[in-house]
Amino acid sequence: MLALVLAFPLYTLAAGSDTKIDAVLSVDVSTSMNESDVNKVSNEAMKMFIDMASVQGDKIGVVAYTDQILREKALLKIGSAADKQSLKTFIDQLTRGPYTDIAVGVNEAVKILESGGSEPGHVPLIVLMTDGNNSLNAGKSQQQSDQVLNEAVKKAKDKGIPIYTIGLNADGTLNKDVLERISTETGGKLFITSTADKLPQILSEIYASHLKLKVVPLTGITANGQFQDVTINIPNASVLEANISMMSSKPVEAKLFNPAGQQQTIPSDKIIYTASSAYTLIKLISPVQGDWKLQIKGVPKEKIDINLIYNYDVQVSMEVLSSNSYKPGDTVPIKAFLESNGAKITDADLYKNLKAALVVTDLDTKKTSETPLTASVQGIEGTFKIAEAHDYEIKVKAEDASFVRESQPVTVSAKKAGASTPVSPPTTGSNEATAGSTSALVGPIAWIVGILLVLIAAVLFALSRWKKANKGFYGQMVVEIKDEDTGERTTPQYRKLNAFKGKVELHQLLQLAPEFAETKQIVFKPGPGDTVVLYNQSGCVIEKGGRLFDAVNGKELKNNDRIKILLQNINKSITVEFIK
Known part of the structure; x- marks a missing residue:
């Protein structure tokens, strides 16, 4: 039963609002998964990961692979509930x-x-799921596969992309060594399970581990057919989001009451509600501090597991040191404080059980040590004594039962400053007068020549721009629109391009229909050799042959090239084929 498949302890997570994730979920969809993952729990686990993501800012993509890419979805920046639903619908359609x-x-x-x-404040990760060893077709050797894997792992390592690997060892033949090497070399982590039941729990641990969060196990409930109370504690005013997930294979009813005892409308402006075949999620936006009451009613004897996920607006800021240059024996004073929305936090509850430490890395020996610091509502304080004439990286770490935070690192040096190399003054001599006399004659001529060259260059540049802007097209576009909800397609429309000069927007080819306004930023320009060049500055995702077709900086389309454009504002797609 799916209730057992998704059964794992109730826990809380705390995520930092200053950190967003760029995650790609890469899942093995080989036919062997029909036996090792009968109920497609891997799909439900990925959808839960998506629901755990922040309301806005996180980016998630999906890859479904066998010995080739069956389907993929490029990174989608989450800005609404519709974005999350788009990702989950894509997962449901995987074959x-x-x-x-x-x-x-x-x-x-x-x-x-x-x-x-990449964007500032975003941290990348890859989650790789597989249920067995390589099974290659006759056209590919293991050596070829190993070469591609080694290059990809090296690239991930160089770019700071940790890969978390999950091995579903249902038949006991999983090659753990390969997965362990992938995760170890990239700074990720390996998870092995003999049953798909554990996949949701593993995805949760990955989410927590990557963002340096802490998992606090609590206790779920067994339904008795009546509403049962569950206390949801909002510990302080720094909670931006509180996510309540209820896991059950059968329908669940839920009521919610705020700390004042008032029943809340679900959904509403401050409460987001989503549901799938396996779980229900209630997300509270900026909830008030105190004990909320959740009432849950399920089918008798049905086990219901509940997850509470906090998203805190809490950071650690270390005060600027008076100096970054010291000598052995010096004592460096350390001061830091918790911060929320750019202001110091004075909430005593956040400091009550806070543990703080100074993390010091000797950059010469590469050794790291931690020294306890004192934490109180007045701030975090302590000292660091310089031992050797080395360079050091220092940062403050603060943690309690539900979150871990680290300040930005600061580098201090206890090495003597090297002597600077003096800059020699320019030499002078008796030829200065002669040079000055010559330059007096050459100067006006040089100015005149320079002005003429600039004018000529400007004319040539303007002429080339005019020619480029008025360059004609060849061929035509075949345009077809599909409604992704109903599957209905329009009759292919043929749009001749010779009526346009320099460029044409896709929106123009769609006869400027208001519902397709987002395609204004998808532009075609004449290319070399009777081709067209596509530029995509919109939020739409473009695919070619089932693969991402990144045209931000321009991509050439040749005769009979066919692309698919996935719209963001409406659930429709546009297929465009270029023919001469």
Whole structure:
């Protein structure tokens, strides 16, 4: 039963609002999964991971692989409930096929993160799931697969992308060594399970581990057919989101009461409600501090597991040191404080059980040590004594039962400053007068020549820009629109391109229909050799042959090239084929 498949302890998570994730979930969809993951728990685990993500800012992509990419979804930046639903719908539509090549899943996940573009405050990760060893078709050797895998792992390591590997060892033949090497070399972690039942718990641990969160086990309930009370404690005013997930294979009713005892409307502006075949999620936005009451009613004897996930707005800031240069024997004063939304936190509850430490890394010996610091509502204080004439990296770590935070690292040096190399003054001599006389004559001529060259260059540049802007197209576009909800397609429409000069927007080819306004930023320009070049500055995802077609900086389309454009504002897709 799915209730048992998803059964794991109730826990709380605390995530830092200052950190967003760029995650690619790469899942093995070989036909062997029909036996090792009969109920497609891997799909439910991935959907739960998506629901755990922040309301806005996190980016998630999905890869479904066998010995090739069956389907993939590029990184989607979550900005609404519709974005999360788009990802979950994509997962529900995944199919399975023969053969397995782990290298394919790793390599494509790295490519997606590369093409997705990094943003400040975002941390990347890959979750790789597989249920067995490689099973290659006759057209590929293990040596070829190993080469692709080694290159992909090296690239992930160089770019700081940890790969968390999950081995579903249902038949006891899993090659753990390969998965362990992938995770160890990239700074991730290996998880092995003999049953798909554990996948949701493992995905939760990965989420927590990657963002340096702490898991606090609590106790679930067994339904008795009546509403049963569960206390949801909001410990302080720094909680941005509180996510309540209820796991059950059968329908669950839920009521929610705030600390004042008032029943809340579900959903509402401050309460987001989502449900799947395996779990229900209630997300509280900026909830008030205190004990909330959740009432749950389930089918008698049905085990219901509940997850409480906190998203805190808490950071650690270390005060600026008076100096970054010291000598052995010096004592460095350390001061830090908790911060929320750019201001110091004075909430005594946050400091009550807080443990703080100074983390020091000797950059010469590469050894790291921790020294306890004193934490109180007045702040975090302590000292660090310089032992050797080395360079050091120091940062403050603060943790309690539900979160871990670290300040930005600071480097201090106890080495003597090296002598600077003096800069020699320019030499002078008796030729200065002659040079000055010559320059007096050359100067006006040089100015005149320079102005003429600039004018000529400007004219040539303007002429080339005019020619480029008025360059004509060849061929035509075949446009077809599909409603992703109903599966209905429009009759293919043929749009001749010779009526346009320089460029044409996809929105123009769609006759400027208001519902397709987001396609204004998808532009076609004439390319070399009677081709067209596609530029995508919109939020739409473009695929070619089932793979991401990244056209931010321009991509050439040749005769009979066919692309699929997935719209973001409406659940429709547009297929465009270029023909001469």
